[in-house]
Amino acid sequence: MDSYSLLYSSSHRTGLLSGFQRLRSQRRMCDVVLEAGGVSFPCHRALLASSSDYFWALFGETTAERLACSISLPVLTPEGLDAILDFLYSGWLNVSQATLPAVLEAARYLQVEPAVSICEQFIIDGLNAENCCCYANLAERHALTDALEAANQTVAVEMGKLLKERQEDLLRLNIQSLMAVLDADDIPAVKEAELIKMALDWLDENGPIPLLKSNLLLSHLRFGLVASSELTDLSHAHKAMATPLIRSQLTRAQEYHRMGSAQPIKQSRQSTLRASLSRVLLVGGGSSPDWPEQQLLAFDPRSRRFSSLSSSLPLRLRSHCVCSVGGFLFVMGGEEAKDGDEDGKKSVNVATSNQVWRYDPRFDHWKKMESMLERRAQFTCCVVEDVIYAIGGRHKRLDTNAQTSVASAEFYDMATGAWRRGPTMPRPLYGHASAVLDNAIYVSGGVAGHQESSTCTDYQYDHRESSKEFLFWDPNGRTWEKRAPMSIARFGHRLATAHGYIYALLGMYEPFCDIEQYDSVSDHWTRLRPLLIGSFNYGMVTTSSGNLLVFGGRKWSDGREVIVRSVLEYDTKKDRWREICQLPRPLTGTECTLLPLPD
CATH class of the missing domain: 2.120.10.80 (Kelch-type beta propeller)
Known part of the structure; x- marks a missing residue:
């Protein structure tokens, strides 16, 4: 039997995408047109189906769209669709903080997972006090687990600055992220009373909230870190504080303050200082x-x-x-x-x-x-x-x-x-x-x-x-x-x-x-x-x-x-x-x- 060699050309794959991109730019051999926001995008059905699970299913043998010349995608913006099509044809994703929501929406809707991963990494690498709340909401909406965790941590670390300069961002934060932040062990330079006020303001801004959810949110606060003299006033500060669950937590906090010498051995999460490292x-x-x-x-x-x-x-x-x-x-x-x-x-x-x-x-x-x-x-x-x-x-x-x-x-x-x-x-x-x-x-x-x-x-x-x-x-x-x-x-x-x-x-x-x-x-x-x-x-x-x-x-x-x-x-x-x-x-x-x- 004759011997043979199996050789691979890396330039062929790059050239293949370049060829498709050239055909698309010249609108040659395009067999389907995608429409979003009144803008048309001539494309090649085969490349779309091979790059996206959404298009693979859309162009299946039994679907009505498999022979359609034009397909409308009303849920997507032209900017988002254009960025994802550029990615499918070139491997490059053009994304900025301003275009991220539209690009991520298109990537998730069209099931282009590599683009979703790039967007998630973009969020993680660019987190700061100015965008952490917005990115947390975006990550929560699109189930980006790693980005959501990183955004929540950034919100906790930057809480002091957010309370002073960007409180409106906090009031628009999704409830899952807010609960994760209030559960954090390290929220630098912020007193617990400030967190309690912020949580109550959030309830007013986003209400009415079901009782179960408001109880769950407020139970992440540490009432034992509030001075005994302030706890009585808290019980009348908001109607959400008057529920049996929250009143019982306020009562336990008062009891903790009265424990005297036993306080160090009666510590609980409710009374433990938010400082992750000693x-x-x-x-x-x-x-x-x-x-x-x-x-x-x-x-x-x-x-x-x-x-x-x-x-x-x-x-x-x-x-x-x-x-x-x-x-x-x-x-x-x-x-x-x-x-x-x-x-x-x-x-x-x-x-x-x-x-x-x-x-x-x-x-x-x-x-x-x-x-x-x-x-x-x-x-x-x-x-x-x-x-x-x-x-x-x-x-x-x-x-x-x-x-x-x-x-x-x-x-x-x-x-x-x-x-x-x-x-x-x-x-x-x-x-x-x-x-x-x-x-x-x-x-x-x-x-x-x-x-x-x-x-x-x-x-x-x-x-x-x-x-x-x-x-x-x-x-x-x-x-x-x-x-x-x-x-x-x-x-x-x-x-x-x-x-x-x-x-x-x-x-x-x-x-x-x-x-x-x-x-x-x-x-x-x-x-x-x-x-x-x-x-x-x-x-x-x-x-x-x-x-x-x-x-x-x-x-x-x-x-x-x-x-x-x-x-x-x-x-x-x-x-x-x-x-x-x-x-x-x-x-x-x-x-x-x-x-x-x-x-």
């Missing part, structure tokens, strides 16, 4: 270790930008602890610094605190909660299943001014708003660190203090007393257990959990650059790459990606302490450090946590 909140600290500031800084890991919150800490604190539960910030203990006057000279008076303050970012409100059972500074705190644990620390005796270390642990019962005692550690400890892995608490390092020690400043401790000890406590159990000790004795360091491991890093004393990783399965520590220049008294947080961010702190330079502005990132998977940005000013003694914040 930001790092830097609480306290300052440019001097002796005089802490009351500042609150927010850091956005995506843009790497800092912003100051309008609110500030109720107290000047150092050696305090912070954590977040249910969208609330908790600030606990520490040493409260106040202005003093000794022999006519200004001084700083310091007293150890057991106070607990809770900050609600939704309403920019601080509330004093039940105080801890013990006054604590240089202690550690952690959160296990929405329960806050405060462990160890030290405090200054008011009568003798001596330092007393504590071995106690306590936890905060949010349901009752009370602190309760947990199992005592084997010995008093301060300057230690803690982390949570698999709902168990691990505590490392620190100084095993005595019940009373002589008065000394924060960092005048003998580092030879620092501990390598590593303790484990399952909150369901009753006792602390020892695990494999760290390879380095640490004080004033940090622990962090990422990718199933615990990381111990940096600290007050040499070797303060070293990092090690703990594997709970093998109960083993592994030394990692050290930071070139160590620091202490810094803030640290674990990001959602598992990387560690280190903010500011102090380091030794030319034999003296220097407060730094650097923000460092440690990649736990690659064991690599890098500086990603700088703080607005030098900062030491800050404490960090992740918290959803309004824009």
Whole structure:
């Protein structure tokens, strides 16, 4: 049998379309005329049938149109039909924002799916505040799923601008898109009360709306984000708010505001802030270790930008602890610094605190909660299943001014708003660190203090007393257990959990650059790459990606302490450090946590 070759010419297909386009422009060999809006378009029946399911069916063997010389398409505009015919004859689709509705209508009606896909991509690529509502309506009408989702997301992101400049576009938005937008987890720079007013205006503009639909629309609003004083007025703001379903949601929102200490563990979608990603909140600290500031800084890991919150800490604190539960910030203990006057000279008076303050970012409100059972500074705190644990620390005796270390642990019962005692550690400890892995608490390092020690400043401790000890406590159990000790004795360091491991890093004393990783399965520590220049008294947080961010702190330079502005990132998977940005000013003694914040 003779061999043969099968070869393909790409130019033939292009030439074939070019030939048909030339015949069409010259009106030669055309066997059918399409009419739209009084305009005639001579075409070739064979090319139409081979390119469109609509024409394939229209020119079938049993249809009346198969032999017709002229076919009227009254639902299409001349501009839309002309653009689709150009596409069928050339492969090029001429579309703009002005012609898009007519072109998409023609493409969908004539079942030219490649043209429909091009229109959908045109919508997705061109979305902005000026056209997102119009494009959402267009995508919803023609069932363009991807374009509709993208348009709805753009409406949510641009809601603040739309409410100020293009509210008429919002009032013409289709109800499916409006519900999707009101269901979004991230609507920047817009208060919930503004969304409620917009939804009620939409109902007035598009009414009358069936009760079922208006209930469904309003149920996507988050009434728990509205202040309690405003909820009563809302129930009378519109007849749609008086339905049993919506009134019940308003009642639940009022009940949530009255829950007091239990609010963080009673969060629901109705009361959750519309912020898809948490930001790092830097609480306290300052440019001097002796005089802490009351500042609150927010850091956005995506843009790497800092912003100051309008609110500030109720107290000047150092050696305090912070954590977040249910969208609330908790600030606990520490040493409260106040202005003093000794022999006519200004001084700083310091007293150890057991106070607990809770900050609600939704309403920019601080509330004093039940105080801890013990006054604590240089202690550690952690959160296990929405329960806050405060462990160890030290405090200054008011009568003798001596330092007393504590071995106690306590936890905060949010349901009752009370602190309760947990199992005592084997010995008093301060300057230690803690982390949570698999709902168990691990505590490392620190100084095993005595019940009373002589008065000394924060960092005048003998580092030879620092501990390598590593303790484990399952909150369901009753006792602390020892695990494999760290390879380095640490004080004033940090622990962090990422990718199933615990990381111990940096600290007050040499070797303060070293990092090690703990594997709970093998109960083993592994030394990692050290930071070139160590620091202490810094803030640290674990990001959602598992990387560690280190903010500011102090380091030794030319034999003296220097407060730094650097923000460092440690990649736990690659064991690599890098500086990603700088703080607005030098900062030491800050404490960090992740918290959803309004824009």
